[in-house]
Amino acid sequence: xxxxxxxxxxxxxxxVLALTALANGLGSSIxxxxxxxxxxxxxxxxxxxxxxxxxxxxxxxxxxxxxxxxGNLWMAVAAQVLVLVGLIVMGWLSPxxxxxxVFLFIHSLGMxxxxxxxxxxxxxxADKDKVGTTFGxxxxxxxxxxxxxxxxxxxxxxxxxxxxxxxxxxxxxxGAVCTAGAVVLLALMARLMLRQGAVKNxxxxxxxxxxPYYMVTLAYGCQKRIKxxxxxxxxxxxxxxxxxxxxLLTIVVHLAGTWAAPFIGKMLDRLxxxxxxxxxxxxxxxxxxxxxxxxxxxxxxxFDLGDPLTWLVFGVYVLCVLFEQFNIVHSYMxxxxxxxxxxxxxxxxxxxxxxxxxxxxxxxxxGLIWNAWGVEFVFYLAALSxxxxxxxxxxxxxxx
Numbered sequence: 001x002x003x004x005x006x007x008x009x010x011x012x013x014x015x016v017l018a019l020t021a022l023a024n025g026l027g028s029s030i031x032x033x034x035x036x037x038x039x040x041x042x043x044x045x046x047x048x049x050x051x052x053x054x055x056x057x058x059x060x061x062x063x064x065x066x067x068x069x070x071g072n073l074w075m076a077v078a079a080q081v082l083v084l085v086g087l088i089v090m091g092w093l094s095p096x097x098x099x100x101x102v103f104l105f106i107h108s109l110g111m112x113x114x115x116x117x118x119x120x121x122x123x124x125x126a127d128k129d130k131v132g133t134t135f136g137x138x139x140x141x142x143x144x145x146x147x148x149x150x151x152x153x154x155x156x157x158x159x160x161x162x163x164x165x166x167x168x169x170x171x172x173x174x175g176a177v178c179t180a181g182a183v184v185l186l187a188l189m190a191r192l193m194l195r196q197g198a199v200k201n202x203x204x205x206x207x208x209x210x211x212p213y214y215m216v217t218l219a220y221g222c223q224k225r226i227k228x229x230x231x232x233x234x235x236x237x238x239x240x241x242x243x244x245x246x247x248l249l250t251i252v253v254h255l256a257g258t259w260a261a262p263f264i265g266k267m268l269d270r271l272x273x274x275x276x277x278x279x280x281x282x283x284x285x286x287x288x289x290x291x292x293x294x295x296x297x298x299x300x301x302x303f304d305l306g307d308p309l310t311w312l313v314f315g316v317y318v319l320c321v322l323f324e325q326f327n328i329v330h331s332y333m334x335x336x337x338x339x340x341x342x343x344x345x346x347x348x349x350x351x352x353x354x355x356x357x358x359x360x361x362x363x364x365x366x367g368l369i370w371n372a373w374g375v376e377f378v379f380y381l382a383a384l385s386x387x388x389x390x391x392x393x394x395x396x397x398x399x400x
Contacts, residue, residue, distance in 0.1 A: 005192055010125050012189045017138055018145045019182040020080070020114070025149020026175035027087055028111065029250075031104075033157075034090070034172075037164040039097050052105035056112040057356030063113050064349035072124065072345055073190035076117045077183055082110025084179040091172030112356075116348035119331040123344070124193075129269075131335065135328045136265015140258050143325070147254030154247045210347055212392035213334045216277070217351035219388035220330065221358025223284060225366055226382045227321045231291065234375065235317060238298040239310060249314060253321045260325045273333045277393035280326040281386040287319040288386075292379030333396065 035041050035049060067075050086107020089095055095103060119135075126134035153171065156162030162171050235241050235249065268276050294313050331348060338344050366378045 006125065009189050009192050012185050012192070013121060013125055014138070014141055016182045016185045016189070017118075017141045019178040019185070020118075021142045021145035022149045023083065023087070023175040023178040023182070024111070025146050025153065026171040026178070027083075027107070029149070030153055030171060034164055034169070038169075039100070049101070049104070052101050053108050054356055054360060056105065056109035057359075058353045059109065060112045060116065060356075061346070061349040061353045063109075064116065064346055068346065071190070072117050072120050073186055073193060076114055076121065077186045077190060079110045079113035079117060080179055080183045080186060082106050082113065084110075084176055084183060086110065087172050087176035087179060091169045091176055094167060112352065116345055116352050119328075119348055120345040123331065123335050132265040132268030132328070132332055133262070134265070135332060136262040136268070139261035139265070139325065139328050143254050143257035143261055147251055147258065150247060150251045150254060154251065207339070207343075207347075209337060209339065210334070212337065212395040213330065213347065213351055214354055215388045215392045215395075216330045216333070217355045218358050219385045220327065221355040222362045222385045223288075223323065223382050224355070224359060225362050226288060226291075226379065227324055229363060230366060230370070230375075230378050230382075231317055231320045234291070234295050234298070234313065238295060238375070239313065249317060249321075253318050256318060256322055257325055260322055261328065264325055264328060268329060268332055273329065273336055274393050274396050276326075276329045277333070277389050277396070280323075280329055281389035281393070283326070284323050284386040284389070285383045287316065287323060288379045288383035291316045291320050292376040292383065295379060296374060296376035298375075333392075337396065 031053075041049070064075065067078065070078070086103045089103040090100060090107070122135050122138045123131055153162070156171065163169075232246055235246055264276070267279070271279070291313075294309070294316055297309065298313065330351070334347055334351070335341075335344055338347070366381065369381065370378050
């Protein structure tokens, strides 16, 4: 591929990242409210819904292995078509509960399928000596447009412009339009880059050499529970704040992420994988332990927005959730230790599956720990999981 075509592909991919981030922010980020207001589900049903939402993460490696002959970009097109089908049905066709679960699964399968492809394409398009910097910039674009989507959701529902009671659920419909645009742009990229990333061997891939990558994704599956479940629950359950407060904090996280992602990318090029894994481990250990300490102080108390402790919790919450920006270090590490570039996408998909297996195991265990010992020990456990990043750093000694 010529340099001119590569630059064109980069511009197209930036637009794809913007559109997919908007679609995700207008779609999956509001599913919990959708389930509650449209289907009036109980707690048992809410738990069951996580099966069609999370199980596609485990199936992702099978899809990548089966469709690897298409190349990363055509697989990305297929992934976004699945997302599009799910959003069209849920946004425009007012499905019943059972039908909704089927198309929720299809939507989630497309989203999870796209995750490793997104990282692989980002690294394919990066400048040779600036992979971390380019990767960070791409992540910054995603974060920026996720923030824009969060702002749209906040003001849309606050003003009544968005509603779950109308025949057409407008956020999902807008998300579908964005996804359709991403499908078209990815198809243009695929024609431009001529099946880059296609591989001849499509078997599932596990190598002892890649153990450091599997270890950090295992840790990430545990740590991500803090972002998705337990940190928001501190805000909602212990501080008694509503969805609007969580939405505003999400906007702050995305705003901070637009700076953090490019910065982490630059530091990755400067310090290398090993040192950045040490930085990530220290960041997670300190931020999660701090939230555990604060959450323990909140338990059993009553606090309002006038209390300084509340604002301290808000600040540490942002730091806890912001850890996700370090995910680019994991994908970069996989590229650095790969025996063959064609193995990167398949191994990233295996890592995503490991992440989700750990997520499914960790969630109920952490919930039991919360009830039995106290909220602070959930965060202390997640902080302790940073030792896997430390061990992975030790195992990358002398690696390129």
